[in-house]
Amino acid sequence: MEDLTSYPNTAHGKSHAVPEPSDEELLGRFADGDAAAARLLTGRLGPRSYSVALRMLGNQAEAEDVTQEAMMRLWKMAPDWVPGQAQLSTWLYRVTLNLCVDLRRKKRPDALENVAEPEDGAASVVDRMQDAARKDALQAALEQLPDRQRQAVVLRHIEELSNPEIAGIMDISVEAVESLTARGKRSLTAILAGRRDELGYEHG
Amino acid sequence: MNWGTNMADQDKQLDQLFAQAREARDVFPDDLAVRIEIDAEAVRLARSARTSRRTWRQRIGVIGGWHGLGGLVAASAAGVWIGFSAPTFLPDPVDYFVSQEATYLMADLNLDENYLEDAE
Numbered sequence: 001m002e003d004l005t006s007y008p009n010t011a012h013g014k015s016h017a018v019p020e021p022s023d024e025e026l027l028g029r030f031a032d033g034d035a036a037a038a039r040l041l042t043g044r045l046g047p048r049s050y051s052v053a054l055r056m057l058g059n060q061a062e063a064e065d066v067t068q069e070a071m072m073r074l075w076k077m078a079p080d081w082v083p084g085q086a087q088l089s090t091w092l093y094r095v096t097l098n099l100c101v102d103l104r105r106k107k108r109p110d111a112l113e114n115v116a117e118p119e120d121g122a123a124s125v126v127d128r129m130q131d132a133a134r135k136d137a138l139q140a141a142l143e144q145l146p147d148r149q150r151q152a153v154v155l156r157h158i159e160e161l162s163n164p165e166i167a168g169i170m171d172i173s174v175e176a177v178e179s180l181t182a183r184g185k186r187s188l189t190a191i192l193a194g195r196r197d198e199l200g201y202e203h204g
Numbered sequence: 205m206n207w208g209t210n211m212a213d214q215d216k217q218l219d220q221l222f223a224q225a226r227e228a229r230d231v232f233p234d235d236l237a238v239r240i241e242i243d244a245e246a247v248r249l250a251r252s253a254r255t256s257r258r259t260w261r262q263r264i265g266v267i268g269g270w271h272g273l274g275g276l277v278a279a280s281a282a283g284v285w286i287g288f289s290a291p292t293f294l295p296d297p298v299d300y301f302v303s304q305e306a307t308y309l310m311a312d313l314n315l316d317e318n319y320l321e322d323a324e
Contacts, residue, residue, distance in 0.1 A: 030244070030248065031251075033248060033251075033252060035244070035245060035248060038241060038244035038245070038248065039241055039244075041244075042237055042240045042241055042244065043237070046232055046236065046237060046240055047229070047230055047231075047232040050232055050233075050236065051229045051230075055225070060233075064233060064236045064239075067236060067240070068236065068239050068240055068243065071240045071243065071244070072240075072243045072247070075243060075244045075247040075248070076247055078247075079251070137221065138221040138222070138224070138225055157219075157222040157225075158222060158225045158226055158229060159229070160226065185215070185218060188218055189211075189214045189215070189218055192214075192217075192218070192221075193214065
Protein backbone atom coordinates (compact mmCIF):
# COMPACT_ATOMS: atom_id res chain seq x y z
CA MET A 1 0.00 0.00 0.00
CA GLU A 2 1.23 3.45 -0.84
CA ASP A 3 2.75 5.30 2.07
CA LEU A 4 1.08 8.68 2.26
CA THR A 5 2.33 9.50 5.72
CA SER A 6 5.59 11.23 4.85
CA TYR A 7 4.07 14.23 3.07
CA PRO A 8 5.33 16.35 1.44
CA ASN A 9 8.47 14.38 0.53
CA THR A 10 6.86 11.42 -1.20
CA ALA A 11 3.77 13.29 -2.32
CA HIS A 12 5.90 15.71 -4.29
CA GLY A 13 8.19 13.04 -5.72
CA LYS A 14 11.47 14.31 -4.30
CA SER A 15 14.62 12.27 -4.67
CA HIS A 16 15.30 9.78 -1.87
CA ALA A 17 19.06 9.68 -2.47
CA VAL A 18 19.59 11.43 0.87
CA PRO A 19 17.04 10.09 3.34
CA GLU A 20 15.34 12.91 5.17
CA PRO A 21 14.56 12.59 8.88
CA SER A 22 11.12 11.25 9.71
CA ASP A 23 8.53 13.37 11.48
CA GLU A 24 9.21 11.42 14.66
CA GLU A 25 12.97 12.06 14.43
CA LEU A 26 12.33 15.77 13.95
CA LEU A 27 10.05 15.84 16.98
CA GLY A 28 12.79 14.18 19.02
CA ARG A 29 15.26 16.81 17.87
CA PHE A 30 12.83 19.56 18.82
CA ALA A 31 12.42 18.00 22.26
CA ASP A 32 16.22 18.14 22.57
CA GLY A 33 16.18 21.87 21.84
CA ASP A 34 16.65 22.00 18.05
CA ALA A 35 14.72 25.06 16.78
CA ALA A 36 15.29 24.17 13.12
CA ALA A 37 13.40 20.91 13.59
CA ALA A 38 10.29 22.89 14.55
CA ARG A 39 10.49 24.84 11.30
CA LEU A 40 10.68 21.64 9.25
CA LEU A 41 7.80 20.06 11.15
CA THR A 42 5.70 23.18 10.67
CA GLY A 43 6.26 22.95 6.92
CA ARG A 44 5.38 19.25 6.83
CA LEU A 45 2.50 18.95 9.27
CA GLY A 46 0.99 22.44 9.42
CA PRO A 47 -0.57 22.30 5.94
CA ARG A 48 -2.09 18.90 6.65
CA SER A 49 -3.77 20.05 9.84
CA TYR A 50 -4.89 23.28 8.18
CA SER A 51 -6.31 21.54 5.11
CA VAL A 52 -8.45 19.20 7.22
CA ALA A 53 -9.55 21.98 9.58
CA LEU A 54 -10.56 24.17 6.65
CA ARG A 55 -12.69 21.41 5.12
CA MET A 56 -14.23 20.50 8.47
CA LEU A 57 -15.02 24.07 9.52
CA GLY A 58 -15.41 25.93 6.21
CA ASN A 59 -13.94 29.02 7.84
CA GLN A 60 -10.37 30.18 7.29
CA ALA A 61 -9.88 32.07 10.56
CA GLU A 62 -11.23 29.19 12.63
CA ALA A 63 -9.14 26.68 10.67
CA GLU A 64 -6.02 28.75 11.37
CA ASP A 65 -6.80 28.88 15.10
CA VAL A 66 -7.41 25.13 15.23
CA THR A 67 -4.17 24.40 13.37
CA GLN A 68 -2.19 26.70 15.66
CA GLU A 69 -3.67 25.01 18.73
CA ALA A 70 -3.05 21.51 17.34
CA MET A 71 0.57 22.37 16.60
CA MET A 72 0.95 23.95 20.06
CA ARG A 73 -0.15 20.64 21.59
CA LEU A 74 2.41 18.92 19.39
CA TRP A 75 5.23 21.15 20.70
CA LYS A 76 4.15 20.63 24.30
CA MET A 77 3.91 16.85 24.10
CA ALA A 78 7.22 16.45 22.22
CA PRO A 79 9.27 15.24 25.25
CA ASP A 80 6.61 12.64 26.08
CA TRP A 81 6.29 11.16 22.59
CA VAL A 82 7.12 7.44 22.52
CA PRO A 83 8.69 6.57 19.14
CA GLY A 84 6.91 3.79 17.29
CA GLN A 85 3.63 4.06 19.19
CA ALA A 86 1.88 5.67 16.17
CA GLN A 87 2.46 7.92 13.20
CA LEU A 88 2.89 11.52 14.26
CA SER A 89 0.58 12.59 11.45
CA THR A 90 -2.10 10.24 12.80
CA TRP A 91 -1.84 11.93 16.20
CA LEU A 92 -2.04 15.39 14.64
CA TYR A 93 -5.05 14.56 12.47
CA ARG A 94 -6.87 13.17 15.49
CA VAL A 95 -6.16 16.27 17.59
CA THR A 96 -7.20 18.53 14.71
CA LEU A 97 -10.48 16.70 14.16
CA ASN A 98 -11.29 16.73 17.87
CA LEU A 99 -10.63 20.47 18.06
CA CYS A 100 -12.89 21.01 15.05
CA VAL A 101 -15.70 19.02 16.65
CA ASP A 102 -15.31 20.97 19.90
CA LEU A 103 -15.41 24.28 18.03
CA ARG A 104 -18.47 23.34 15.99
CA ARG A 105 -20.32 22.30 19.12
CA LYS A 106 -19.58 25.69 20.64
CA LYS A 107 -20.44 27.78 17.60
CA ARG A 108 -23.15 25.85 15.75
CA PRO A 109 -24.94 26.79 13.56
CA ASP A 110 -22.93 29.05 11.23
CA ALA A 111 -21.39 26.56 8.83
CA LEU A 112 -22.48 28.22 5.60
CA GLU A 113 -21.29 31.74 6.34
CA ASN A 114 -17.94 31.35 4.59
CA VAL A 115 -18.84 31.82 0.91
CA ALA A 116 -15.86 32.86 -1.21
CA GLU A 117 -15.80 36.45 -2.43
CA PRO A 118 -16.23 36.62 -6.25
CA GLU A 119 -13.34 38.29 -8.05
CA ASP A 120 -13.81 41.54 -9.98
CA GLY A 121 -14.08 41.13 -13.74
CA ALA A 122 -16.26 41.45 -16.78
CA ALA A 123 -18.61 38.63 -15.82
CA SER A 124 -22.13 39.52 -14.85
CA VAL A 125 -23.19 39.52 -11.23
CA VAL A 126 -25.24 36.38 -11.82
CA ASP A 127 -22.30 34.60 -13.51
CA ARG A 128 -19.97 35.52 -10.68
CA MET A 129 -22.42 34.33 -8.07
CA GLN A 130 -22.84 31.03 -9.92
CA ASP A 131 -19.06 30.66 -10.25
CA ALA A 132 -18.53 31.27 -6.54
CA ALA A 133 -21.31 28.83 -5.74
CA ARG A 134 -19.75 26.16 -7.97
CA LYS A 135 -16.35 26.65 -6.32
CA ASP A 136 -17.96 26.22 -2.94
CA ALA A 137 -20.38 23.50 -3.97
CA LEU A 138 -18.29 20.70 -2.53
CA GLN A 139 -17.68 22.59 0.71
CA ALA A 140 -21.36 23.42 1.12
CA ALA A 141 -22.27 19.79 0.49
CA LEU A 142 -19.59 18.54 2.90
CA GLU A 143 -20.99 20.75 5.63
CA GLN A 144 -24.35 19.01 5.35
CA LEU A 145 -22.82 15.63 6.17
CA PRO A 146 -22.73 14.24 9.71
CA ASP A 147 -19.34 14.82 11.40
CA ARG A 148 -18.07 11.24 11.11
CA GLN A 149 -19.00 10.91 7.43
CA ARG A 150 -17.39 14.25 6.64
CA GLN A 151 -14.21 13.30 8.51
CA ALA A 152 -13.93 10.02 6.62
CA VAL A 153 -14.63 11.60 3.22
CA VAL A 154 -12.17 14.47 3.76
CA LEU A 155 -9.41 12.17 4.97
CA ARG A 156 -9.95 9.66 2.17
CA HIS A 157 -10.70 11.80 -0.87
CA ILE A 158 -9.01 15.13 -0.13
CA GLU A 159 -6.12 14.13 2.14
CA GLU A 160 -5.77 10.85 0.22
CA LEU A 161 -5.00 8.77 3.30
CA SER A 162 -5.29 5.01 3.29
CA ASN A 163 -8.26 3.34 4.96
CA PRO A 164 -6.08 1.77 7.69
CA GLU A 165 -4.61 5.15 8.58
CA ILE A 166 -8.07 6.73 8.66
CA ALA A 167 -9.18 3.87 10.90
CA GLY A 168 -6.29 4.72 13.24
CA ILE A 169 -7.17 8.42 13.27
CA MET A 170 -10.88 7.87 13.88
CA ASP A 171 -10.33 4.90 16.17
CA ILE A 172 -12.69 2.64 14.21
CA SER A 173 -12.31 -0.46 12.02
CA VAL A 174 -11.29 -0.35 8.36
CA GLU A 175 -14.73 -1.70 7.47
CA ALA A 176 -16.36 1.18 9.34
CA VAL A 177 -14.18 3.62 7.38
CA GLU A 178 -15.26 2.05 4.10
CA SER A 179 -18.88 2.27 5.16
CA LEU A 180 -18.60 5.91 6.22
CA THR A 181 -16.84 7.00 3.02
CA ALA A 182 -19.33 5.12 0.82
CA ARG A 183 -22.31 6.65 2.61
CA GLY A 184 -20.63 10.04 2.59
CA LYS A 185 -20.09 9.93 -1.17
CA ARG A 186 -23.66 8.86 -1.79
CA SER A 187 -24.90 11.72 0.37
CA LEU A 188 -22.65 14.22 -1.42
CA THR A 189 -23.91 13.06 -4.79
CA ALA A 190 -27.51 13.42 -3.67
CA ILE A 191 -26.89 16.86 -2.19
CA LEU A 192 -25.08 18.10 -5.31
CA ALA A 193 -27.72 16.66 -7.63
CA GLY A 194 -30.39 18.41 -5.61
CA ARG A 195 -28.57 21.69 -6.03
CA ARG A 196 -28.19 21.36 -9.81
CA ASP A 197 -30.72 24.05 -10.73
CA GLU A 198 -29.49 26.37 -7.99
CA LEU A 199 -25.93 26.13 -9.31
CA GLY A 200 -26.96 26.90 -12.91
CA TYR A 201 -25.94 23.53 -14.34
CA GLU A 202 -27.73 22.73 -17.59
CA HIS A 203 -29.84 19.66 -17.81
CA GLY A 204 -28.71 16.79 -20.04
CA MET B 205 -19.96 21.11 -16.11
CA ASN B 206 -23.20 19.20 -16.28
CA TRP B 207 -24.16 17.21 -13.24
CA GLY B 208 -24.79 13.70 -14.59
CA THR B 209 -28.07 11.92 -14.23
CA ASN B 210 -26.62 8.41 -13.84
CA MET B 211 -24.48 7.12 -10.99
CA ALA B 212 -21.30 6.65 -13.04
CA ASP B 213 -21.33 10.23 -14.31
CA GLN B 214 -22.11 11.59 -10.87
CA ASP B 215 -19.26 9.62 -9.30
CA LYS B 216 -16.89 10.92 -11.96
CA GLN B 217 -17.98 14.49 -11.40
CA LEU B 218 -17.68 14.14 -7.65
CA ASP B 219 -14.15 12.85 -8.16
CA GLN B 220 -13.41 15.97 -10.21
CA LEU B 221 -14.59 18.16 -7.33
CA PHE B 222 -12.33 16.19 -4.97
CA ALA B 223 -9.42 16.72 -7.38
CA GLN B 224 -10.06 20.48 -7.39
CA ALA B 225 -10.14 20.45 -3.60
CA ARG B 226 -6.81 18.58 -3.50
CA GLU B 227 -5.22 21.25 -5.71
CA ALA B 228 -6.04 23.85 -3.06
CA ARG B 229 -4.76 21.60 -0.27
CA ASP B 230 -1.17 22.86 -0.24
CA VAL B 231 -2.15 26.50 0.27
CA PHE B 232 -0.81 27.39 3.71
CA PRO B 233 -0.96 30.98 5.02
CA ASP B 234 2.52 32.40 5.68
CA ASP B 235 1.41 34.26 8.79
CA LEU B 236 0.02 31.04 10.23
CA ALA B 237 3.40 29.35 9.72
CA VAL B 238 5.06 32.26 11.54
CA ARG B 239 2.59 32.05 14.44
CA ILE B 240 3.21 28.31 14.78
CA GLU B 241 7.00 28.75 14.75
CA ILE B 242 6.77 31.49 17.39
CA ASP B 243 4.76 29.10 19.58
CA ALA B 244 7.37 26.38 19.06
CA GLU B 245 10.18 28.74 20.06
CA ALA B 246 8.29 29.86 23.18
CA VAL B 247 7.76 26.23 24.23
CA ARG B 248 11.40 25.39 23.51
CA LEU B 249 12.73 28.33 25.56
CA ALA B 250 10.36 27.63 28.46
CA ARG B 251 11.48 24.00 28.50
CA SER B 252 15.12 25.06 28.40
CA ALA B 253 14.57 27.38 31.38
CA ARG B 254 12.83 24.60 33.32
CA THR B 255 15.71 22.23 32.58
CA SER B 256 18.19 24.81 33.83
CA ARG B 257 16.23 25.33 37.06
CA ARG B 258 16.01 21.56 37.52
CA THR B 259 19.78 21.25 37.18
CA TRP B 260 20.32 23.86 39.90
CA ARG B 261 17.78 22.15 42.15
CA GLN B 262 19.70 18.90 41.73
CA ARG B 263 22.98 20.59 42.65
CA ILE B 264 21.41 22.20 45.69
CA GLY B 265 19.92 18.83 46.62
CA VAL B 266 23.41 17.35 46.87
CA ILE B 267 24.25 19.72 49.76
CA GLY B 268 20.99 19.08 51.57
CA GLY B 269 18.44 21.19 49.74
CA TRP B 270 17.55 24.81 50.45
CA HIS B 271 18.10 24.35 54.21
CA GLY B 272 21.54 22.99 53.49
CA LEU B 273 22.31 25.87 51.18
CA GLY B 274 21.06 28.34 53.80
CA GLY B 275 23.26 26.77 56.49
CA LEU B 276 26.24 26.85 54.16
CA VAL B 277 25.71 30.53 53.40
CA ALA B 278 25.27 31.37 57.12
CA ALA B 279 28.39 29.44 58.10
CA SER B 280 30.41 31.14 55.38
CA ALA B 281 29.18 34.58 56.41
CA ALA B 282 30.01 33.84 60.08
CA GLY B 283 33.48 32.71 59.12
CA VAL B 284 34.15 35.90 57.20
CA TRP B 285 32.83 38.01 60.08
CA ILE B 286 34.93 36.18 62.67
CA GLY B 287 37.95 36.58 60.45
CA PHE B 288 37.66 40.35 60.34
CA SER B 289 36.14 41.03 63.71
CA ALA B 290 37.23 38.40 66.18
CA PRO B 291 35.76 38.43 69.74
CA THR B 292 38.15 39.81 72.37
CA PHE B 293 38.43 36.50 74.22
CA LEU B 294 39.85 34.81 71.12
CA PRO B 295 43.35 35.40 69.80
CA ASP B 296 43.30 37.51 66.65
CA PRO B 297 44.36 35.16 63.86
CA VAL B 298 45.54 38.08 61.75
CA ASP B 299 47.82 39.38 64.52
CA TYR B 300 49.00 35.85 65.21
CA PHE B 301 50.18 35.28 61.67
CA VAL B 302 51.61 38.79 61.21
CA SER B 303 53.57 38.66 64.49
CA GLN B 304 54.83 35.16 63.81
CA GLU B 305 55.90 36.22 60.38
CA ALA B 306 57.61 39.32 61.72
CA THR B 307 59.44 37.40 64.46
CA TYR B 308 60.56 34.80 62.07
CA LEU B 309 61.83 37.36 59.61
CA MET B 310 63.69 39.35 62.25
CA ALA B 311 65.36 36.21 63.67
CA ASP B 312 66.24 35.09 60.22
CA LEU B 313 68.09 38.31 59.50
CA ASN B 314 70.33 37.62 62.49
CA LEU B 315 70.97 41.30 63.01
CA ASP B 316 73.09 42.45 65.87
CA GLU B 317 74.47 45.73 67.01
CA ASN B 318 77.88 45.05 65.50
CA TYR B 319 76.41 44.63 62.09
CA LEU B 320 74.72 47.98 62.34
CA GLU B 321 77.86 49.60 63.65
CA ASP B 322 79.93 48.13 60.82
CA ALA B 323 77.52 49.52 58.35
CA GLU B 324 78.07 52.99 59.73
